[in-house]
Amino acid sequence: xxxxxxxxxxxxxxxxxxxxxxxxxxxxxxxxxxxxxxxxxxxxxxxxxxxxxxxxxxxxxxxxxxxxxxxxxxxxxxxxxxxxxxxxxxxxxxxxxxxxxxxxxxxxxxxxxxxxxxxxxxxxxxxxxxxxxxxxxxxxxxxxxxxxxxxxxxxxxxxxxxxxxxxxxxxxxxxxxxxx
Numbered sequence: 001x002x003x004x005x006x007x008x009x010x011x012x013x014x015x016x017x018x019x020x021x022x023x024x025x026x027x028x029x030x031x032x033x034x035x036x037x038x039x040x041x042x043x044x045x046x047x048x049x050x051x052x053x054x055x056x057x058x059x060x061x062x063x064x065x066x067x068x069x070x071x072x073x074x075x076x077x078x079x080x081x082x083x084x085x086x087x088x089x090x091x092x093x094x095x096x097x098x099x100x101x102x103x104x105x106x107x108x109x110x111x112x113x114x115x116x117x118x119x120x121x122x123x124x125x126x127x128x129x130x131x132x133x134x135x136x137x138x139x140x141x142x143x144x145x146x147x148x149x150x151x152x153x154x155x156x157x158x159x160x161x162x163x164x165x166x167x168x169x170x171x172x173x174x175x176x177x178x179x180x
Contacts, residue, residue, distance in 0.1 A: 014084060017077035018119045085120045092122075096134045101166040104134065105159050127155050131162065138169060 012020050043060035046052035092111045097104040108130055115122055122130075132143050142165045146153055153161060 012073075014077065014080040015117075017073075017081060018117065021074075021077075081118050084118050085115065088115050088118070088120075092130045093133070095130070097136060097139075101163050105131070105162070108134070124155055125152065128152060128158055131155075131158055135162075139165060141165075 043058060045057055045061045047058045051058070088111050092108065092115075095104075095107055095111070108127075112122060112127055112130075128146065132146055135143060139162075142161060146158060146161070
């Protein structure tokens with residue numbers, strides 16, 4: 001029997017389930033153990049009626065437990081993953097620009113990256129919408145320009161446009177504050 005040369009060092013939790021699952025599946029396939037995850041390949045639990053009455057499981061069944069454990073892991077973490085996706089999408093919808101643009105864009109990027117990490121990536125259109133939805137009224141010209149543009153700005157272009165807009169607004173504020 002082959003030994004596992006690659007170990008999965010990540011602790012299994014709600015945050016790491018999808019990458020952990022990918023590594024585990026790669027190891028399982030690499031060692032030709034996928035039949036242990038196939039419910040159709042589960043050996044009979046009791047070889048005879050007498051074994052069932054005595055609750056004596058067959059040797060094959062006693063040594064085979066991966067399918068049930070794997071299924072439970074997937075069910076458990078799937079529900080946590082779905083809850084995490086909802087939480088992240090709500091955060092994305094509610095985020096507002098309160099400080100510097102660079103911090104605002106970084107907050108959005110972290111949420112977008114987290115959505116991708118839990119297996120629910122968003123489109124560039126949704127990403128752009130999240131950026132624009134969190135802006136205040138002083139960014140209305142930028143929002144209008146971005147929403148009416150065809151083809152739409154890429155995320156990098158939109159971020160650069162927003163940073164330039166912030167710089168221009170800061171310059172106008174300084175000029176308004178300068179006494180004549």
